[in-house]
Amino acid sequence: MEDIEDLLVGAGAAPAGFRLPITAAVGINPIKKKKNNKLEPLSLLQNSSTPQVPGTQTIFLKTFGCSHNQSDSEYMAGQLSSFGYAISDNAEGADLWLINTCTVKSPSQSAMDTLISKCKTAKKPLVVAGCVPQGSRDLKELEGVSIVGVQQIDRVVEVVEETLKGHEVRLLNRKTLPSLDLPKVRKNKFVEILPINVGCLGACTYCKTKHARGHLGSYTVDSLVGRVKSVVDDGVKEIWISSEDTGAYGRDIGVNLPILLNAIVAALPSNGSTMLRIGMTNPPYILEHLKEIAEILCHPCVYSFLHVPVQSGSDSILTAMNREYTVGEFRKVVDTLTELVPGMQIATDIICGFPGETDEDFTETVDLIKECKFSQVHISQFYPRPGTPAARMKKVASNIVKKRSRELTSVFESFTPYNGMEGKIERIWITDIATDEIHLVGHTKGYVQVLVIGPESLLGSSVTVKITSVGRWSVFGDVIEILNESHSVDKKTKSSPCFDQEQDTCACSEEKCGQDNCCGQDNCGPDGCNSDAKCGQNDKNVLGNESLLTRRKPSLSVGESEEIGNQKVDIRNVGYGDWxxxxxxxxxxxxxxxxxxxxxxxxxxx
Incomplete structure (x- = not known):
């Protein structure tokens, strides 16, 4: 079946709560079996009867891939929910399956193939979305399957309705970006994944995503800032900027990433209750903005964290990959950000066994990882993706690729990046529950994962913790202070101006007393703040030096109290004043x- 363009010339996305007429909005090919088992098209006006009223069915939604894909799924779930469909994790009990796919690696696509096969065996209606159908529309596995392209997610309701009627629908082509203001159901209500652009400017020889997402297309600064203000009002506590290459943002519309980030930061709450996390960026597009990016990463409302893929420590391999930078330029990015941003954390990616990679090339990669000692390294084996130049290159033997992957993983896992944190006092933002269903998950400003025990009412809050122990992948802490919403940060400073993490004392004795970035009037002396005063006691609700939450059962809810040590903590009143x-x-x-x-x-x- 060929790709079907919109039948209504100039028709855009239907506004929320409004359905365009099917005959004008969706190209469909209703099919009916004849006695000789051949299929013949029906008239667009002949719609088969449905056993249920549209909008009353249950949709099983499965997502593969990156945060951008996750955001697309949240938008599709939001639209379907707004029309009455129930979104479920239970595949067996669903009336239709919606699979959002990823084309980056072979295992992801293999998992998609398996799921499609199960769906067909179960004789469930199926819609496939995401990068696989967009980049490989002629796959055999997609025959007879309805498809939603990456820029057609605002039409998912129409596609689902027609698929439930037994029609095959394919929407893949579009010249405008979906609106950022579509209904959305977030997987985590405290985290907004904000796509700032689609596509990229690169032409990496191994990448299939470019085939799916296409050339760079950026949202305007005003539309993105408007979205930020809207989600902050919704109670979001973390905003993840997402795209195929964050650093390339705006080059197609005459702006750049620093312009956007400064505008977003200006729209964030002054109390630091909502944090910004900058997404993946390739080295070429931030080299010219390093100092501006460093200044933004120092801002109290921005995590001091960046994902910068290097892919290889060998210049010859980077050239074969067409990555458009050298190892020296990557080092410049790492060294500059590490020097200018206190507590900077950098994550990177490595591809093991790229075609032509020699033992010497791999040794250079290992040396780079040992030198930089990244806290996070995403290591993957090379997978040839159909239709890419790298798929036609001479491959490295699979046993060698696996051996190199294991060796590099062993090197990386030998690092102990968080050893120096034990005993420190850190501010963290809590947004999730750990998989053990006991700990809550928070992150420091450097985006180090901190696990704490406390009531679920702490979700969405910012607290200070004392780090009690460290592990390889995360650290553990005791909550000592819950920060009130009135607690503010000085947006002009590059880091927290008041708290000395090393000495757990106030470190702003030269500041004028009573300001937001000082220790408060009660701790003032003739020369400023008392050096032995706990920083910010007027702005925070201090529970004491020892954690009052460590031994509390996770089920303890608002309004309950518990004896811990010699103190009785009333959770209802923490941070809210007297009775x-x-x-x-x-x-x-x-x-x-x-x-x-x-x-x-x-x-x-x-």
Missing amino acids: DVVDMVLVGGIVMSLLTIAALVFYMGF
Whole structure:
């Protein structure tokens, strides 16, 4: 089946809550079996009857791939939910399967193939979205399957409705970007994945994603800032900037990444309650903006973290990959950001066994990883993707590729990047529950994962913790302070101006007392803040030096209290001040009831 363009010339996306007429909005090919088993098209006006009213069915949604794919799935889930469809993780009980695919690696596509086969065996209606159908539309596995392209996610409701009627629908071509204001159901309600552009400017010889996402297409600064303001109002605490190459943003519309980031940072809450995480960027496109990027990464509302893929430590391999930078230029990115940004954390990617990689090339890669000691390295074996130049190159033997992958993984896992953190006081932002369902997950400003024990009411909050122990992949901490929403940060400073993590004391004695970036009026002396005062006591609700939450059961909820040590913590009142009138009336009623019971017991006994 050929790709079907929109039948209504100039038709854009339907606004939320409004459906375009099917005959004008979606190209469909209704099919009907004849007695001789051949298929013949029906008229567009002949729609088969459906057993259920559209919008009442359950949709199983499965996502593969990157954060951009995850954002696309959240947008599709939001639109389907807004029309009444239920989104489920239960494949067997669903009326239709929607699979959002990834084409980066062979294993992801193999998993997609397996899922499609299961769906066909179960005789479930199926819609496939994402990069695989967009980049490889003629795959045998996609025959007879409805398809939603990466720039057609705003049409998913129409495609689902027609597929449930037994029609095959394919929407792949579009010249405009989907709106950022579509309904969205976030996988994590505290995290907004914000796509700032689609496609890229590169032409890496191994990459299939370019075939799917295409050339660079950037959203405007105003539309992105508007989205940021909207999600902050929704209670989002982390905004992840996402794209195929963040650094290339805006080059097609006359702006650049620093312009966008500065505009977004200016729109974030001054209390530091919502943090910005900058997504993956390739070295060529940030080299000219290194100092500006470093300044933004120093901002209190921006995580001091960046994902910069190097892929190989050999210049000859980088040339074969057409990566458009040298190892020396990558080192310049790492060295500059590490020097200018306190606590900077950099993640990178490595491809083992790229065609033509010699033992000497691989040794250079190992040396680079040993030199930089990255806290995060994503190591993958080379997978030839159909239709890419690298797929036609002479391959390295698979046993050698696996051996190199194991060796590099062993080198990386020997690092202990968090050893110096034990005993430190850190501010973290808590946004998730760990897979063990016991710990809550937070991140430091350097995006180091911190696991703490506390009530689920801490989700979406910012706290200070004392790091008690460190592991290879994360650290553990005790919550000592819950920061109030009124706590503010100085957006003009490059890092927290007041708190000395090494000494756990106030470090702003030369600042004027009473300012937001000082220690508060109560701790002022003739020469400024008292050096032994706990920083920011006027801005934070201090629970004490020892964690009051470490041994609390995760099920402890708002309104409960628990004895810990010699103190009783009322979770309802943490950070919210003294009892109100209702609390006092209730307590008074309880006291009067107890006195009445005591009097009755005394009278009966007498």
